[in-house]
Amino acid sequence: MASTSIVDFEKLNWIEPPVMGRQALRDVKKSIDGTFRDFTRENGEWIEAIFDPLKWFLLWLEDVFLATPWPIFMLAAAALAYLGSRSIKLALGVVAALFLIGWLDMWEDTMTTLAMVSVATIMCIVIGIPIGIWMSRSDRVQGAIVPILDLMQTIPAFVYLIPVVMLLGIGKAPALLAVLVYAIPPIVRLTNLGIRLVDKEVLEAADAFGASQRERLWGVQIPLALPNIFAGVNQTIMMALGMVVIAAMIGGSGLGTPVLRAISNQYLALGVFNGLAIVAIAIIFDRVSQAYGKRLQKHREGGHGV
Missing domain, CATH: 1.20.5 (Single alpha-helices involved in coiled-coils or other helix-helix interfaces)
Incomplete structure (x- = not known):
């Protein structure tokens, strides 16, 4: 049977x-x-030629970071951290983290990673915020773009690396494009959400004072949505840092390259140290951007209360 x-x-x-x-x-x-x-x-x-200016900017910023003496870079990073967070402890933490990174001989790879994350974040802001504004002004546009953002966030990174490599080959430009595609959805979503969450009574008051569409957008909606927008910037930076190791597989270099080497050759110390360096950079960006967003939120709430 x-x-x-x-x-x-x-x-x-x-x-x-x-x-x-x-x-x-x-x-x-x-x-x-x-x-x-x-x-x-x-x-x-001609597709490669489109990305040549972006590649040039990345290489230029990387050269600037590498050419800057480490004490000056550390002081500048600490100053920026203090301006963003108003926390001396956080500024000292930045100095300590960068000192350890240099002492463990990971300075050059860290500067390369910082350059890539910085350029990717700038591009995400330049592209993502206008798209978020566009979505907030039209339900039809939002309905069309949200499924694309869902696809970008759920599809495995290795899948969309395939067309990127086929189009641009191996190098910094395709790695930067991969990071950009992976990291842009949060800032688009949170810009759209922040503008849509602006109180309707505030908008009605702006209309009552005769504000035009542009004045209402830049004078009321964008300022009130800034905490959400900065939350989107924070998430974009975190996702860009999370993509560093995968981007190294297609020529992104930076801290991801030693991690891949450690995986291939079973170098535990090399992989752990470079992974911790990525974590340290992520924590610095996260704490500074969150502190600045909270300060911005308190300022807006205080101004609204007045």
Whole structure:
């Protein structure tokens, strides 16, 4: 009876698609691969040329960071941390973290990572905030863009590395593009959310005073939405740092490269130290941006109360 049931199961054809269906699926895959391959061959050069200015800016910023003497860089980083957080403890923590990174011979890789994260964050802000504003002004636009953001946040990073590498090859430009695609959704979402959460009574008051659409946006909505926008910037930075190791696989260099080397050669100390350096940078950015966002929130609430 057992053998009969097995034979009957093998005769059933519901586990795999029919032969014609499998052949059609293979044809579709080959068609997609061939079309994209032809597209990259015909348009790869001018697509690479589009990203040349971005690559130049990244290399320039990286050279600036590397050329800056470490005491000056540490003091500048501590000053920026204090201006953002108004916390001497946090500023001293920045100095201590950077000193340890230099003492453990990870300074150059850290500067490379900081340059990539900085450029990626700037690009996310430049691109993401206008898109968020656009979404906040139209429910139809929001309905069209939200599924794209969902796809960008849920698709595995290795999947969208494939078309990036096929278009741009291996190097800093494709690594930066991968980081940008991975890190931009939070700032878009939170910019849209922050503007939509502005109190309608405040907007009605602005309209009563005769404010135009532009004045209402830049004078009322954007200032009141700044805490949410800075929360989006914070999340964007965290996601960019989380992408460092994966970006190193396609030429991103920085702290991700030693981590990959440690994985390949089972160097525990190398991987742990460079991983902790990434964590330290993430904590610094997170604490400073959160402290600045809280200060901004208190300022807005105090101004609104007056």
